[in-house]
Amino acid sequence: MPSELNNKIATKLQEMAELLRQQGANPFRIRAYQRAAQTLAAMNRSVQEILQLQGSKGLIALPHIGQGIATAIAEMVQTGHWVQLERLRGNLDPVQLFQTVPGVGQELAERIYRALHIDSLEALETAAYDGRLQQVKGIGQRRLAGLRASLASMLGRTRSLPQSGRAGGPDVDLILEIDRRYLESAVAGELPRIAPKRFNPDQQAWLPILHTEQAGWHFTALYSNSALAHQLHKTRDWVVIYFYDDHHQEGQQxxxxxTHGPLTGRRVVRGRETACSAYYAAHRADA
Incomplete structure (x- = not known):
């Protein structure tokens, strides 16, 4: 008989598939979540037990469970949250999510979110290794080591360093193309909209969402609904682009x-300004 936890997670996987269908996502992604839900609903063994004894490798060994979905299952088991689903529902609260990590209180969670503009444990783990998290006030080497260990455990990692099916993510020119498509489609009113729970007291469905596939990547794009974006009146300017490989592992830009420097007025991928400068220089040379 399937465990109660398996059924709860299978229900969330089915909900993800339905939301993706409603929002016009690629059928491949929809079917992947449906198949994973069917696998969990038919199992007699608890995914929590598998995760405890075998880690993510045990989950990946199950039918229709790839690395990305295994990470999502581990996230649900360990935290009770699934960021990707909450994002598509419109009720994601990154500050609350980060507080599920041992050693992260509300104040530190808020500082991390304001400084890094990330909203998932996957992205937090990446920041813990690429140097960005160390720049946040209150995070020294000892705390950083503890956060790395906690995140590795929470995400069911078999290795501590975050891995990606395709190292580095999409090129800057592709990210900028998705950004252009999103902005044009959003302004034209061509995209489905969701009603975010945060900073939306009237619960209006104002936030356009784009799902698309290009160059072998799956993309989801939305305007930023962060506190800082609202404070600076950038909710119709800042665009967060999430990208997924064929294993449903996620990255974001x-x-x-x-607003300053030689790229003033240009669309720029935050953190990849040098690559953007090269991109625009190449386009000027081709003109």
Missing amino acids: TVVTE
């Missing part, structure tokens, strides 16, 4: 209109 934020694209903004630059």
Whole structure:
């Protein structure tokens, strides 16, 4: 008889598939979540037990469970949250999510979110290794080591360093193309909209969402609904682009209109300004 936890997670996987269908996502992604839900609903063994004894490798060994979905299952088991689903529902609260990590209180969670503009444990783990998290006030080497260990445990990692099916993610030119498509489609009113729970007291469905596939990547793009974006009146400028490989592992980038320096007025991928400069220089040379 399937465990109660398996059924709860299978229900969330089915909900993800339905939301993706409603929002016009690629049928491949929809079917992947449906198949994973069917696998869990038919199992007699608890995914929690598998995760405890075998880690993510045990989950990946199950039918129709790839690395990304295994990470999502581990996240649900360990935290009770699934960021990707909450994002598509419109009720994601990154500050609350980060507080599920041992050693992260509300104040530190808020500082992390304000400084890094990330909203998932996957992205937090990446930041713990690429140097960005160390720049947040209150995170020294000892705390950083503890956060790395906690995140590895929570995400069911078999290795501590975050891995990606395709190292580095999409090129800057592709991210900027998705940004252009999103902005044009959003302004034209061509995209489905969701009603975010945060900073939306009237619960209006104002936030356009784009699902698309290009160059072998699956993309989801939305305007930023962060506190800082609202404070700076950038909710119709900052675009957060999430990208997924064929194993449903996620990365994210934020694209903004630059306000200073040689790229002023240009759309820039935050954190990849040097690559953006090269991109625009190449396009000037081709013109």
